[in-house]
Amino acid sequence: MDRLQLVNCVQQALRAEGQTLAELAEAASFATALPVVMSELFNGNAEINGNVNKFEGMNPTVIVYDLCQHMVVNIVKQVTMLLGVSLPPLLMVLPCNAAAAFHMFASGKNNGVWATVIRDTQEEIAKGATPVEAFAKHSYRSTGKTVLLPGLPTKFDYEWWPHLATCPLHPEMTMTILPSYHALQDSATKGVILSSAAELEPVAVEALEAEIGKKVYMAGPQFPGVMWEGHSTIQTHSADDERVVRFLDEMKIKHGSRSVCYLSFGSAFFPLLRPELIRYIVHTLRQANTPFVFAYASGIGPVPEDLLRECEGIENGCLVRFGPQWAVLNHEATSFFITHCGSNSTGEAILAEVPIVSIPFFGDQAQYAALLTEVLHVGIDLKQTKTFQHPDLYNILYDGTVIVGPEAAIKKGDGGCMGKDEGEGRRRDEDTDEEGERDDEPEQRDGTVPFEYEGAGVHLVLHYVDHYDRSILILNNLQS
DSSP states (O other): OTTOOOOOOOSSOOOOSSHHHHHHHHHHHHHHHHHHHHHHHHHTOSEETTEEOTTTTOOOSOEEEEGGGTHHHHHHHHHHHHHTOOOOOEEEEEOSOHHHHHHHHSOGGGTOHHHHHHHHHHHHHHTTOOHHHHHHHHTTOOOOOEEOOTTSOOEEGGGGSTTGGGSOOOHHHHHHHTTHHHHHHSTTEEEEEESSOGGGOHHHHHHHHHHHTSEEEEOOOOOOHHHHTTOOOOOOOSHHHHHHHHHHHHHHHHHOSSOEEEEEOTTTOOOTTOTHHHHHHHHHHHHTTOOEEEEOOOTTSOOOHHHHHHHHTOTTEEEESSOOHHHHHTSTTEEEEEEOOOHHHHHHHHHHTOOEEEOOOSTTHHHHHHIIIIISOSEEEOOTTOOOSOTTTOOBOTTSOBOOOHHHHHHHHHTTOOOSSTTOOOOOOEEEOTTSOEEEOOOOTTSOOOEEEEOSSOEEEEEEETTTTEEEEEEEOOOO
């Protein structure tokens, strides 16, 4: 800690309602205060923004900035020029995987998202549209063309933001982040630091470095030492944490080890525009008598009250806004993790060795999901929940799957075999072929026979995985 000092770099107290507005206000305040702070740093002042400078007399030799702090590049260049001091190298932090970084920052000819948005919005503004109108039209716009990202399967462009239409997306968000494209291209930025592991995606790392022409530093997930060392001591820090852990303890006694589903989309994402997706999942878990912990923090807006009321009275369910995720993933009762595949959640699931079921929204999430489910085969992706911006135009995946929606997929795929009670589970010990002869249930690659359950919107498969010496309940793909 002797080599670290934190300085609060804001101009004034922040007052903003909601996470998105608060973050925008914080960024504006940061950009206003930063020139003075940088000047004090490069001058080696005794105080920095009212704080005692532990490193008085020492000039910065490298500057690391987050992609959302893209204004740092121009501010540092201006300050160093005015002070007549050397410009230190700058490194941009990208809290994502290399494939997603390639997708966002590649050139237009290589289907780079930001390059395409810049081109399309400039053309739209030239025709008389306002910037907000232009970005509302062209942010994450789908065209149906194929996009091949390094190290990942080929997909249509809209598949890389598979649940985008479930979230309210403000054009101002894209407008705020987009300048990071120019910041990375600036000659002052010498490289990027990513929070993914190079061993997971070596092809993407090499392609990204060649594409941007800068050094790529794969720092890997950043977690406390106890997590890397495999310590799984359950720690709680609030009454809600204690309630969740107590619930898991009870479920272990009642249902056994590896029996609970953990459902969370992180602190920012939630399918606010399509909350019925949560109803499908929760309903199916109930029908399968599977306990669950549902962490419903949503930074993009309040979760519908009626949805929470529906979930609150469930006997084997536990609702919490912010769950103690590491404690949940390491609890002996936890079986699998329904996740948006954000960077932190993905890293924690890997460290905890918990299987994932992916429902990615956008950002780097679909790339993580494709890596885990289609390349490494350590999870499965829920296909029939995918919600594209224009489902009337785009409802087919590159692998040929037709997206008909959860309810329709169940009705279409059932083939009339469903019991009177929709969602009734049953064990299929035998199969019947077209001639009416019975065949043995095919073995899985792990040498097990699946227990299949078809419910309202999802298809459950229970594998007894000998390799992990535990049973894993997995939400499987809905295929039409």
